[in-house]
Amino acid sequence: MDMDVPGDRRLAAAVVMNDEQQVLLVRRSEKERFLPRVWGVPCGKLEPGESPEDGALRELKEETGLLGEIVRKIGESSFVSDYRGHETKNWQDNFLVRPLSGEISLPQPDQEHIWLRPSELTRVDIDDYNLDVVRQALMNS
Template sequence: MDMPPEIRLAAAVVVLGGRVLLVRRSETERFLPRVWGVPCGKLEPGEGPEDGVLRELKEETGLLGHIERKVGESSFVSDYRGREVKNRQDNFLVRPAGDPAGKILLPHPDQAAAWLAPADLDSVEIDAYNRDIVKQALPYL
């Protein structure tokens, strides 16, 4: 039995002043529509996780960032075109470059963004997977 293909991802736990940036996904998303989470996405072929996380941050929020450190890894299995796929993700603590106030540009009009204190994560609909990614970064805030 051959191993399922693997997809590599990278996630950014963006922090500023003790708050974490969460983004609500569009209702048109195939995966977890309208769920809150950290900016994250698939790596391009040949792209390293450090470059990928900063690219995804810019694509999903318009923000530039600086990686402080890798805080952990996550993995999950999903279905891609009828085939089981293992997803392996590197998670990074990222600080925004400059002052991000008013500079968050979301690709879809039905998305939202919020800077939340760790104690306020339950004020939005965040799934356990994204909550765990944020928890990986908390010791470094």
């Protein structure tokens, strides 16, 4: 059996909303293999044994430097990705997160961040998948 083929992958996303009802979007580095320079919400793979809530907050800290707290789960998303010629099903838990710190530091120098109101989201190059995740938060807030 090929041990290299991953099974289903689990991810978690953090939709950060501040007191002004603005959502945090981060632009991916152009060095990223997956969706370079596309705007989206902080998101990433869960580590073994990690809860989706913990994963969302860890990814948020790794990708933006922000500390946050989970307000609630807002929904789920799934997508199929291609990993070395094998289709992998990705399951993503999405959370509304309140920021507990203000200083944003992005890992790559060519990244940017922006706070946008819901009506302004399409001002940047955000993909439909991330837009849907953000809309989950808006529908349930």
